Amino acid sequence: MSLETVTERMAAGDGGVSWILSVTVAAVLALAAATLFHLWMQTRRYVQLGNLIPGPVAYPLIGNANMLLGKTHNQIMEKAMELSYVYGTVARGWLGYHLVVFLTEPADVEIILNSYVHLEKSSEYRFFKPWLGDGLLISSGDKWKSHRKLIAPAFHQNVLKTFIDVFNDNSLAVVRRMSKEVGHVFDCHDYMSEVTVDILLETAMGSTRTGENKAGFEYAMAVMRMCDILHKRQLKIHLRLDPLFNLTGVKKEQERLLHIIHSLTRKVVREKKQLYARQLAEGRLPSPSLTEVIGKQEKPVEGGGVAHISQGSLLRDDLDDNDENDIGEKRRLAFLDLMIETAHNGANISDEEIKEEVDTIMFEGHDTTAAGSSFVLCLLGIHQHVQERVYAELRQIFGDSPRPATFGDTLEMKYLERVIFETLRMFPPVPMIARKLNEDVQLASKGYTVPAGTTVVIGTYKIHRRADLYPHPDTFNPDNFLPERTQHRHYYSYIPFSAGPRSCVGRKYAMLKLKVLLSTVLRHYRVVSHLTEKDFKLQADIILKRTDGFQIQLEPRA
Numbered sequence: 001m002s003l004e005t006v007t008e009r010m011a012a013g014d015g016g017v018s019w020i021l022s023v024t025v026a027a028v029l030a031l032a033a034a035t036l037f038h039l040w041m042q043t044r045r046y047v048q049l050g051n052l053i054p055g056p057v058a059y060p061l062i063g064n065a066n067m068l069l070g071k072t073h074n075q076i077m078e079k080a081m082e083l084s085y086v087y088g089t090v091a092r093g094w095l096g097y098h099l100v101v102f103l104t105e106p107a108d109v110e111i112i113l114n115s116y117v118h119l120e121k122s123s124e125y126r127f128f129k130p131w132l133g134d135g136l137l138i139s140s141g142d143k144w145k146s147h148r149k150l151i152a153p154a155f156h157q158n159v160l161k162t163f164i165d166v167f168n169d170n171s172l173a174v175v176r177r178m179s180k181e182v183g184h185v186f187d188c189h190d191y192m193s194e195v196t197v198d199i200l201l202e203t204a205m206g207s208t209r210t211g212e213n214k215a216g217f218e219y220a221m222a223v224m225r226m227c228d229i230l231h232k233r234q235l236k237i238h239l240r241l242d243p244l245f246n247l248t249g250v251k252k253e254q255e256r257l258l259h260i261i262h263s264l265t266r267k268v269v270r271e272k273k274q275l276y277a278r279q280l281a282e283g284r285l286p287s288p289s290l291t292e293v294i295g296k297q298e299k300p301v302e303g304g305g306v307a308h309i310s311q312g313s314l315l316r317d318d319l320d321d322n323d324e325n326d327i328g329e330k331r332r333l334a335f336l337d338l339m340i341e342t343a344h345n346g347a348n349i350s351d352e353e354i355k356e357e358v359d360t361i362m363f364e365g366h367d368t369t370a371a372g373s374s375f376v377l378c379l380l381g382i383h384q385h386v387q388e389r390v391y392a393e394l395r396q397i398f399g400d401s402p403r404p405a406t407f408g409d410t411l412e413m414k415y416l417e418r419v420i421f422e423t424l425r426m427f428p429p430v431p432m433i434a435r436k437l438n439e440d441v442q443l444a445s446k447g448y449t450v451p452a453g454t455t456v457v458i459g460t461y462k463i464h465r466r467a468d469l470y471p472h473p474d475t476f477n478p479d480n481f482l483p484e485r486t487q488h489r490h491y492y493s494y495i496p497f498s499a500g501p502r503s504c505v506g507r508k509y510a511m512l513k514l515k516v517l518l519s520t521v522l523r524h525y526r527v528v529s530h531l532t533e534k535d536f537k538l539q540a541d542i543i544l545k546r547t548d549g550f551q552i553q554l555e556p557r558a
């Protein structure tokens, strides 16, 4: 039909208009039908691929959501474990029409974690957003990539060495504080949490919470309480839903705490920036520059400033550089200073983004290490012969001297290192990791294809308890990490710090801090516990903890 005819018909009045209307409606309907057909085909493929993976019978509309009804987060985790016993190392569940796939086979886990494509976090991580904004833990795409590149050098081994004094001073302070607990059973997590926040305040922001600095004290308390709120939101179904959460007092408390946290981080970023500019103008810098500390001859390794903690090189890799030229050990550098310097040198990062990264480090570095160190103390309290071996190693390093630990000493703490690794195997502080797939993934296991849009849950806790990977997996045995044992295990069968490009950027920091803290505590006290690890009541939400408390007793060492 020519344009003329159409114009003629339009000019003809009502009949023409209704004809045009009919054509438009028909076109819209055809388009809608085509879109629906496309969606249906896609959904059909999604559902078909999902249903090829073994899992429980799913019901229309709800899928397997009935299995979650009325369950606590803990029971859900237990259910997921159960499913993997019944259905094997690849198991699926349907939340309505949303596919969730559980992986516990290292070769499959490697495909996800070692990829630069599947880096997006699942929607579960949204609770962190009001606190951490678009910080490293939850950001994605180019932002994550560029910030990771920027932050990784701040965790370089030579930077970490500058923290030794902070680690030592705070460890000794907590040993003194714990002296009032001698002789009775107490929860060591409170102490581990407090000392961890103190250390983070100094190493992340260059602040302390002692002395006149009331803001630092309030900040530390707010960080601890915010972590509790995040736990609550994972556990309580009504707090998970934003509209309901917004009506609660917990939301008000969250706002109050975030006001304290963000005000201080913003203020510290602003002041540090001004100080940096002033000192630069005066021709002096507040601290040695990042390049000076890292050293020109050493190139930071992509993804964390250190090679990945791998099975073959697990022990060597953790603190591999036995360089006694401890540059800057007396000159403390906070991550914040390093980020300000990097921004000054032209990196594309705003003040607000720097604030988000500092907040992220405060969160990620807190609960994980507090839980990790508490589990170590509980396990050593139970396994006295292991504790005696650790103590013998420490006596060999320090003799009778009360001197603080040096970086070189931490390299000698080989057995303590194995104890920490074994603890993180049995009780990984981050018990599972979740990713959202943006592309289909072909798994190594039985050739399953997991379709784009699926949430993949990597069951770290379950992988670490596989009897084919760790003989007697429920027995605490630090020798699981003897080099001759680790070299025969799959690289992805030990992932407490995750692995691949999105692995924990703070893993070397964590290991160094744990060694200094635990060695200081163990040089002063014998830890005692009358329980066994079978008595532990575990709570698995964001961070694995004991709901019965981390109960131990202390006896002073002569």
Ligand code: HEM
Binding pocket: 136, 137, 138, 148, 360, 361, 364, 365, 366, 368, 369, 372, 428, 429, 430, 433, 434, 495, 496, 497, 498, 501, 502, 503, 504, 505, 506, 507, 509, 510
């Ligand atoms: C025992 C102690 C620690 C454990 C077990 C641990 C574990 C983990 C795990 C499993 C992840 C990946 C999370 C995911 O993909 O969902 C992660 C990420 C991260 N961790 Fe740690 N962590 C520890 C200590 C620390 C410390 C001390 C810091 C900082 C001072 C830190 C900073 C981070 C950051 C910033 C990320 C996000 C990395 C990214 O997405 O690129 N962690 N950690």
